[in-house]
Amino acid sequence: MEPVFEFSIDFASVGPNGRMHRLHEQLRAAILDQRLLPGAELPSTRRVATAYGIARNTVIAAYDLLVAEGYVVTRAGAKAVVADLGARPAARRRARLEDDRLNPQWRLPAWTTTSHATDAWTPGFRLGTPEHRHFPFDIWRRLLARAFNSRHPASFGYQDPHGRPRLRAAIAQHVSFARAVACSADDVVVTSGAQQAFDLLARVLVTPGRTKVAIEDPGYPPLRTAMAAAGAQLVPVPVDDEGLRVDQLPNDVRIVYVTPSHQFPTGVAMSMPRRTALLAFARRHGAVIIEDDYDGEFRYGNRPLDALQTLDRDASVLYVGTFSKSLFPSLRVGYVAAPAWAREALAAVKECADTTGNVQVQDALAHFILDGHLARHVRKMRKVYAERRQAMLDGLAQELHPWLQPIPSEAGIHLSTSYRDAGDVEATRWIMSKVRQHASGAQSISDFAMNNTHDMGIVFGIGCIEADAVRDALRRLAVSLKRR
Amino acid sequence: MEPVFEFSIDFASVGPNGRMHRLHEQLRAAILDQRLLPGAELPSTRRVATAYGIARNTVIAAYDLLVAEGYVVTRAGAKAVVADLGARPAARRRARLEDDRLNPQWRLPAWTTTSHATDAWTPGFRLGTPEHRHFPFDIWRRLLARAFNSRHPASFGYQDPHGRPRLRAAIAQHVSFARAVACSADDVVVTSGAQQAFDLLARVLVTPGRTKVAIEDPGYPPLRTAMAAAGAQLVPVPVDDEGLRVDQLPNDVRIVYVTPSHQFPTGVAMSMPRRTALLAFARRHGAVIIEDDYDGEFRYGNRPLDALQTLDRDASVLYVGTFSKSLFPSLRVGYVAAPAWAREALAAVKECADTTGNVQVQDALAHFILDGHLARHVRKMRKVYAERRQAMLDGLAQELHPWLQPIPSEAGIHLSTSYRDAGDVEATRWIMSKVRQHASGAQSISDFAMNNTHDMGIVFGIGCIEADAVRDALRRLAVSLKRR
Numbered sequence: 001m002e003p004v005f006e007f008s009i010d011f012a013s014v015g016p017n018g019r020m021h022r023l024h025e026q027l028r029a030a031i032l033d034q035r036l037l038p039g040a041e042l043p044s045t046r047r048v049a050t051a052y053g054i055a056r057n058t059v060i061a062a063y064d065l066l067v068a069e070g071y072v073v074t075r076a077g078a079k080a081v082v083a084d085l086g087a088r089p090a091a092r093r094r095a096r097l098e099d100d101r102l103n104p105q106w107r108l109p110a111w112t113t114t115s116h117a118t119d120a121w122t123p124g125f126r127l128g129t130p131e132h133r134h135f136p137f138d139i140w141r142r143l144l145a146r147a148f149n150s151r152h153p154a155s156f157g158y159q160d161p162h163g164r165p166r167l168r169a170a171i172a173q174h175v176s177f178a179r180a181v182a183c184s185a186d187d188v189v190v191t192s193g194a195q196q197a198f199d200l201l202a203r204v205l206v207t208p209g210r211t212k213v214a215i216e217d218p219g220y221p222p223l224r225t226a227m228a229a230a231g232a233q234l235v236p237v238p239v240d241d242e243g244l245r246v247d248q249l250p251n252d253v254r255i256v257y258v259t260p261s262h263q264f265p266t267g268v269a270m271s272m273p274r275r276t277a278l279l280a281f282a283r284r285h286g287a288v289i290i291e292d293d294y295d296g297e298f299r300y301g302n303r304p305l306d307a308l309q310t311l312d313r314d315a316s317v318l319y320v321g322t323f324s325k326s327l328f329p330s331l332r333v334g335y336v337a338a339p340a341w342a343r344e345a346l347a348a349v350k351e352c353a354d355t356t357g358n359v360q361v362q363d364a365l366a367h368f369i370l371d372g373h374l375a376r377h378v379r380k381m382r383k384v385y386a387e388r389r390q391a392m393l394d395g396l397a398q399e400l401h402p403w404l405q406p407i408p409s410e411a412g413i414h415l416s417t418s419y420r421d422a423g424d425v426e427a428t429r430w431i432m433s434k435v436r437q438h439a440s441g442a443q444s445i446s447d448f449a450m451n452n453t454h455d456m457g458i459v460f461g462i463g464c465i466e467a468d469a470v471r472d473a474l475r476r477l478a479v480s481l482k483r484r
Numbered sequence: 485m486e487p488v489f490e491f492s493i494d495f496a497s498v499g500p501n502g503r504m505h506r507l508h509e510q511l512r513a514a515i516l517d518q519r520l521l522p523g524a525e526l527p528s529t530r531r532v533a534t535a536y537g538i539a540r541n542t543v544i545a546a547y548d549l550l551v552a553e554g555y556v557v558t559r560a561g562a563k564a565v566v567a568d569l570g571a572r573p574a575a576r577r578r579a580r581l582e583d584d585r586l587n588p589q590w591r592l593p594a595w596t597t598t599s600h601a602t603d604a605w606t607p608g609f610r611l612g613t614p615e616h617r618h619f620p621f622d623i624w625r626r627l628l629a630r631a632f633n634s635r636h637p638a639s640f641g642y643q644d645p646h647g648r649p650r651l652r653a654a655i656a657q658h659v660s661f662a663r664a665v666a667c668s669a670d671d672v673v674v675t676s677g678a679q680q681a682f683d684l685l686a687r688v689l690v691t692p693g694r695t696k697v698a699i700e701d702p703g704y705p706p707l708r709t710a711m712a713a714a715g716a717q718l719v720p721v722p723v724d725d726e727g728l729r730v731d732q733l734p735n736d737v738r739i740v741y742v743t744p745s746h747q748f749p750t751g752v753a754m755s756m757p758r759r760t761a762l763l764a765f766a767r768r769h770g771a772v773i774i775e776d777d778y779d780g781e782f783r784y785g786n787r788p789l790d791a792l793q794t795l796d797r798d799a800s801v802l803y804v805g806t807f808s809k810s811l812f813p814s815l816r817v818g819y820v821a822a823p824a825w826a827r828e829a830l831a832a833v834k835e836c837a838d839t840t841g842n843v844q845v846q847d848a849l850a851h852f853i854l855d856g857h858l859a860r861h862v863r864k865m866r867k868v869y870a871e872r873r874q875a876m877l878d879g880l881a882q883e884l885h886p887w888l889q890p891i892p893s894e895a896g897i898h899l900s901t902s903y904r905d906a907g908d909v910e911a912t913r914w915i916m917s918k919v920r921q922h923a924s925g926a927q928s929i930s931d932f933a934m935n936n937t938h939d940m941g942i943v944f945g946i947g948c949i950e951a952d953a954v955r956d957a958l959r960r961l962a963v964s965l966k967r968r
Contacts, residue, residue, distance in 0.1 A: 055539075100770075102825075103688055103692075106829040123637065133635070145628070148624070153613070153948060156814050157613045158612075158814070192838035195835075195836075195839045196837060203587065204590040206587055208692060229836050231692075254585070328641070329642050330642070330843035345590040348590060349713070352709045353838075354679050354680035355676075355706070355816070357816060358815060358816045361845070464637060
């Protein structure tokens, strides 16, 4: 029998129970040693099973673990291929994470992102970071201090894992009003930022090794981390100028993650036909939709399209919101508006994860919303961001016109651009290198891609950079680009 | 072939991949319908595999899932038995959690506890709740307000998942001084309470379906929840008056969870020979130890025994601390002092779980510790709790002497008692019913047991009840007990 790999796989001295791990280890070593190169197709599980006389399920399990760890990527309807680890800084961590006392899944989380969290803080066109300088700190401090006035013992003990009742009511009111999400206090589960919402949802919705999760490609890496950590099989689905390519969803996908208001990172809004098609897909296949509305409060155009949650008639949408963009990330408060069928499981996993959130922060936030401070702050910031966005659009229409064009977008605190000549790979690399030099914080859209390695363009955060600084940076960038 | 169950298991119409789930579903249904009764031994996996002509691994996987879900319990060296679900309130939730869009593990988390979190707040002898009335709220408010003075943009953005550097340094200083734990700032990972520490540790240390975790029996239910949720096989190990019965640890256990300073719930301190034996066990078998030191700051006797972490020479101990007892639970700050081999994986899973904690709370806490307020508050509260504890001990030595005796203990904010005549089951039930009436919040030790169903005694929280109220309650209890 012809060998299926160009190196030997040794199953000597392991019993049936050890074969999956042996196969996984040897394939992982081959990928790390580059005996299997990025982009190489893996042989089918059937072929491997036959060649080595092992159960096909064993091969499937080993492949799944490689996918979960980020060594291998799968595409809808195509063979699994070796991932490009070289591009991922986490791959370098290997030596320190290799300890056999660790769950293999966490020995090399090649799919973890340390983009925002461990870097030294750089200002500029940084993504996902809102402006904190206009935040009403005095009001917040007063509300936080007031939260300690309640000396009811329950305020200092353990709490309902769903979150503080008053905050749940305040969130329901806010999201109903601002986003037309159909939602009452009972539907809300408060989380520690949107990331905890994703992690809890992954844990309750994903059956490890079985559940296929469709993700946007390019898309939000920390969501992928949470899904992969829960044992999901990730299915990257391309995004175009109407959002997720719903027609490319494999039928066996059970969860679809989308950012319909403001696709991360391209910024496009999902069109109404796509929204309808996605809800129909969920209905037809019993799938659920995770709608991540991370910065939809900041919109600059006409009335926005209704949220998927608003349009949903099948209790299939789990709507995730956060205060990381409307207030600030280090507050760590987000939420899920969940259908009844998911709510108790969500509360149970929240209780398992960390019992509950900080009570005084939740109480202060409840008052901040109910007293109208959130709506006022969002209105103010919309104007601030609109000015920065306009400075970006002006620069793109004028001095940067030969190289970049804006990707149409009506919301949010980042703005994406595509290359005018995306086919000229050398030119796009050179443009990106100049952007790194003169517009620090901006990132290549391909940084967020899984399979979609075609370099689409550049994404600029407008959250923490003043309009004047935008203009200066774009002018300097244009000067340096003209020098070629 | 003789059937192994007294009901039929139907594998018709499922392929090899579906057999595990079919077997799991049918056994679960039988347990819920009480066709399999609590305490019934399950036939061996080998016997089931042979009888139905399926792979033994399939049966093992189905059994493991039942264990993880709490339907089945395993004992060291014995057969798996059906759990007693009737005793667990969560079993009633079934109907609402049953939705096939949920991961089966979270459809019926029979092992979740809602003890503290969802009940209406009752005062009295409540467990695990410290006194908040002596907390220096003015200082805390000032420090929290001051945390907003830092207008460095990084304070409002995303953070290092390990936690704020200053807080990590403050915790290292505190724990080195107060508990002789060998620890520097780099070793500390800040978590959202001890529960998140358990959950993150479970996720990085447990390989789902493979890792056996020894837990104290009786022991702390939320720890069990976190381990089971991560796919651990729980191995309950009895506790006696020297702590965990180390001699009863099965050799294939990879994680041992203990509360050596103040066993939860019995209150005993782990003896030095047991500590040495446990560390030797870990060394011999490559196991790791999770040392939960939840309320060891409050000690009333001589110099306490060294922490396991202090004695460890093999980087096998992960020390978990919390500010839930020394400050208050709704603060939600805990930490792990972790050996180098575990630290990056812990930070990676923390980032996946919720990115980071609330920054201003962490900054305020850092100053609270570094300015000496924590040490001062702990000293003050030790005196407050000592008085309440003495009131308990006096009542037990005097009016309650015929029925209850204290279990020796030198630390913490609860005190356990054993029945003088534990053999008289009717009497112990009657005593417990009177305790419920006159000493609300106190719980039967058997509430925390898994296999150890023998009713050992009663545990009284002394955190949130004044000494006078202790005396009154015990006096009323004695009067009612004399009436029999």
